Amino acid sequence: MNSISRRKFLKISGFTVGAAAAVSAISPVIKGAKKINKEKIKGIQKIPTYCDICFWKCGAIAYLKDGKLWKIEGHPEDPLSKGRLCPRGTGGIGAYSDPDRLRSPLIRTRERGKEEWKEVTWGEAFDYIAEKMNKIKAQYGPEAVAFFAHGIGGNFLKHTLNAFGTQNISAPSFAQCRGPRDVGFELTFGDAIGSPERTDIENSKCLVLIGSHLGENMHNSQVQEFATAVQKDATIIVVDPRFSVAASKAKYYLPIKPGTDTALLLAWMNVIVSEKLYDVDYVTKFGFGFEQFAAEISQYTPEWAYPETGIDPELIRTTARVMSQHKPATLIHPGRHTTWYGDDTQRSRAIALLNALMGSWGRKGGFFFPTKFSIPGYPYPAYPEPAKPKVDNPNKKYPFASEEITTGVRDATITGKPYPIKSWFVYATNLMNALPNEEETIKAIQNLDLMVVVDVIPSEIAGWADVVLPESIYLERYDDLHSSPFKEQFLGIRQPVVDSPNDQKPNWWIAKKLAEKLGLGNYYPWNDIEEYLDFRLKKIGMSLEEMKKKGIIHGNKAPIYFEEGIVPEFATPSGKIEFYSPQLAEAGFDPVPKYKRPEQPPSGYFRLLFGRAPVHSFSRTQSNRILMDMMEENEIWVNEDVANRFGLKNAQHVRLKNQDGVVSNKIKVKITERIRPDCVYMVHGFGHNSKMLKGAFGKGASDAQLITKYKTDPLMGGTAMNVNFVTFEMEA
Amino acid sequence: MQELTTTRHNPQIDPFTTVWGWEIPVYLFLGGMVAGMMIIAGYFLFKEKHKNSDSIANYIPLISIVFLSLGMGSLFLDLEHKLFVWRLYTTFKISSPMSWGAWILILVYPLIIANMLMVPPSFIVDRIPQVNKITDYINARPRLIQNIGIGNMLFGGMLGVYTGVLLSTMGSRPLWNTAILWVLFLISGLSTAAAFVHMIAKNVQERELLAKADNGFIVVEMFVIALMLIGLATSSQAQIQAAQLLLGGPYTAPFWVFVVGMGLILPLVIQLLAVNHKIKHTPVAPIMVILGGLILRFIIVAAGQYSHYFNAHFK
Amino acid sequence: MARYGMVIDTKKCVGCMDCVVACKTENNVPEGHNRDWIVTVVNGKFPTVNLEIQSQRCNHCDNTPCVACCPTGASHVHEVGKVVLVEHNMCIGCKACLAACPYDARFINPEGYADKCTFCIHRVEKGELPACVSVCPTHCMSFGDLDDPNSEVSRLIASRKNHQLIPEAGTQPRIFYLT
């Protein structure tokens, strides 16, 4: 498939015709192939939908000009986008025209990872999959099938696999992303942060960003609110080893030594407690175990923190006092991607506690209580009773894990314990780039009898699949209705704007077809998704037709702060904010966070840090030609002194070698004063090695490839990835 | 350290401006040389030197036409929207040297042709015998010939000046933005023309005269270059930076080696020896002058595009 | 008669390039070409660093070398808002205007004519904001009539410290950066 020869091309077109025929033969009732046929309409058409270039799900309006996709803008009625998409969303239409897209189902013809397939019809693909699944079910039970899915598009496949009998469903958004944060906050306040974050940035008077590089991290509402806070002259404090864009907006920039944030947080709390700068009423009323906490914290003076963090004690004191001045509208942002060093839940707990001292939880300018549009689900038959517990966290090895752990499933797949996993279904997550240590992922894959990847482009993970199923992109399909927990209640719909150019199919169709093939057709009482959506919308007095026109509808106004009437309740065991956590103590963990010094890079090595670029989403947008045109490769940020020491020149190409001898693809050097000398930084998601991704192949280097080492958070199983060290290998 | 980065990546613009490649320097060079040849031919006509049948004045116009057409051809090649080239002649824009140039070129042709028709080349006469009538008409009128000479000098001068003005009106490019550039291009045009003509001249006297003239032009040109660099180096920050391109920057070596060394000093020495009859006239010196003139245009066009306002260059 | 200009608040701009992407899609700017772009200027020594981000494009100068040098009149000042435009089918692609612009704001469209920011005059004439302004997630860009003292742009220029780009080139640019 690397290069389609003429002969092969003919063959493929032959297959495509066959596929269409096969589809109608399998199920005449399915109307999935129905064409939208907008071509005939002249002039401008506006079609509301919501974005899928990341998981923020901004409401959007797609424009067609003479039936051709023209542009996409924010939906003015949408509370998440407020009429403005982020750059990735704006460039999202490039996903439609991406020449590297998958076109038809593929079945592997050589050994795994060799990226050689034959094109097949959907019918053949489903036959192949169903046969293997039934075999696995017969031999190992349905739980031997695991599903990895990221994003709302996975809902229907999840339904099919639940119906099949497995509960082993996980996403990298927990153990590789926000897990530690959510668990840390749950342990403290009894409630998680969730997505979108419940942070009231726009009303905060003092915003503390610990690594959250808003402005590069383009989660739309967060960035918009950040700009509002800047405009309103909120005091911004940024803690980051790198002078991020956010740092350039900050009144106080704390150039922290990587991995030492907990020391800083403890010192801040030390100052605030010892100077009695906290919200005394709030803490007295809602706090639990404050005395023990205060006693414990008294040892962590700014002077103690200084050698750890490199932050001047006076700066620690000043910033602690500034935070206190603005309480309760002081928001110490909990971050999102928090799997950094292995003690991340405890660091997140420290952030939660600092917020508790400020009294910001439940308060305007702090953490609001999200409200959500409620709409009944579709009445399905009950799923089969699970015969075995989930595989990812045997014996509650990670006692505080609140969601499934992807890497736990991977471990089980490698070891066969607690029971064997024989099949992976992967939907919209590029596990090769999302999970640390790709060798382990490959090892797990080699134990599988069946690996199915549903993707839109030939991603790295698709390269390892037995069957690759090409999905229609978000602009070509319906998805489930979405209502995010946010400041106001709203409901949004995704609907097709254009037809899929080739033989791609939407996830709901794939899920339903597969279910039917597996004899689970009774789980899909509806004929097509329009019927499903209309059914649900009718329950709230709406119709699909109306919803398609509006795109977004609003719910009732609801209070979101204590000030507005939210009753302060905390779902912790004590019913209070747990400054001291008995449940942690009981499980053998520190009830008040402690600082652990991170391992230091050997000499000549630098800690590898990574993050986001505003114009790309993870590893999914690098072949989108519009976004590629904005940024086609990543660079390695190197402090100027270090560069001089190594004789590096700006824009020269080097390779990076990590502590385990893994060498990266070549990457451009960016010499800068915007980073500490003990670390280097690159944008995640580049350095693709899937040859079929022609636009992105070999451009820049992959952080994921260099992350061979990771540390697992003992509380919840998150995989910390900021623990790798690299050095430079000169390019001849 | 100051770090300056841009996300712009327009072809011909980034990392630095290269909108004009080889075509424009070649056009400016040929234009300048034709200008010089027109002035020389015009001078000979004015002085009635053309009466010697082996006078170079009788051959220059044909060469001029060929060179000018090559120059215009290369200008045309540079246009990105060629089908619309006629738009040049639907308007005259007084503020645009490019527009001036377009019209000057149109006016220059008849003058050169008039000159040429005094001794029309045989391949034309053979095909269009009627030409002889015009030839006879002109040759019967010495005042007309003198006027054709004056016209050639005048428009030659305009053509030569224009090639420099085209660049020097670009306020955006500090290296070009110097009032002396037109003098430099005019004198260089004269010098290359003199070199070319004396290289092919059959008449010994004319050859001597042109070689001497060329020596004069070369001396003046060196003087003008010095003035230009001093002017830039004592001007605004941007222009100081621009001068540094030729005084220690990326264009320094080719400029001093090829333009000044091999294009001016060396040929001057050779030609001084030649006119003082220490050595024989050979094409070596003139070829060096001509190449020097060509390289001068290349360097000025490239370095000028590279030169930029302070702060505007990216890493 | 209006005289359109832009004011961009560098305090709020995060350099996200949304303005660049929006221009691409709105105006179908061909791949590999930019009508607008982001410049970052970093000064200082870590950790005392100063960073200014500028969203740049044609400045629609009051004094237009690009119009002056154009031999055909393709480059012209549009009657609405004194916006500087290029008439595609009058342009010969001589690139004089590209060389004459101190900001390097122009490029040759693959179809052969000189191309650049139009201040989205097609939108503005319909009462909309330019695409880049209307998409900016930080609301850091304002667009309006510089001759109207009550316009948002005039008020911002009057009330906040600001600078233009390369004023020494004498072009009198009409984009102002608040600092």
Ligand SMILES: Nc1nc2c(c(=O)[nH]1)N[C@H]1C(S)=C(S)[C@@H](COP(=O)(O)OP(=O)(O)OC[C@H]3O[C@@H](n4cnc5c(=O)[nH]c(N)nc54)[C@H](O)[C@@H]3O)O[C@H]1N2
């Ligand atoms: N454009 C864009 N935006 C996105 C995404 C995207 O793909 N593209 N993805 C979204 C998702 S899912 C997530 S989770 C978020 C992630 O975005 P965030 O949660 O904001 O950031 P991280 O990726 O965790 O961290 C990157 C920043 O942390 C700094 N950092 C690294 N180590 C340390 C340290 O030890 N201490 C401190 N204090 N700072 C450190 C880095 O220098 C960098 O500035 O972004 C979201 N937004």
Ligand SMILES: Nc1nc2c(c(=O)[nH]1)N[C@H]1C(S)=C(S)[C@@H](COP(=O)(O)OP(=O)(O)OC[C@H]3O[C@@H](n4cnc5c(=O)[nH]c(N)nc54)[C@H](O)[C@@H]3O)O[C@H]1N2
């Ligand atoms: N090294 C490293 N690892 C990380 C991170 C990091 O910064 N560095 N970040 C972590 C974080 S915070 C997160 S949230 C995760 C994110 O991890 P993932 O969610 O896995 O993100 P992507 O790498 O973008 O992979 C998404 C895949 O979905 C495909 N896709 C896109 N759209 C569609 C669609 O409409 N349908 C289907 N079927 N497929 C689609 C894409 O082509 C791509 O292959 O990664 C985590 N892992």
Ligand code: SF4
């Ligand atoms: S934040 Fe950007 S990419 Fe994510 S959904 Fe919103 S517009 Fe799309």
Ligand code: SF4
């Ligand atoms: S869209 Fe706005 S914030 Fe983003 S780079 Fe452009 S001007 Fe700056």
Ligand code: SF4
């Ligand atoms: S910025 Fe350049 S192209 Fe735009 S008006 Fe000014 S000189 Fe002309």
Ligand code: SF4
């Ligand atoms: S390129 Fe076009 S617009 Fe520019 S100066 Fe030449 S003719 Fe005028």
Ligand code: SF4
């Ligand atoms: S005003 Fe319009 S044309 Fe100009 S940069 Fe903005 S979007 Fe592009």
Ligand SMILES: [Mo]
């Ligand atoms: Mo994430």
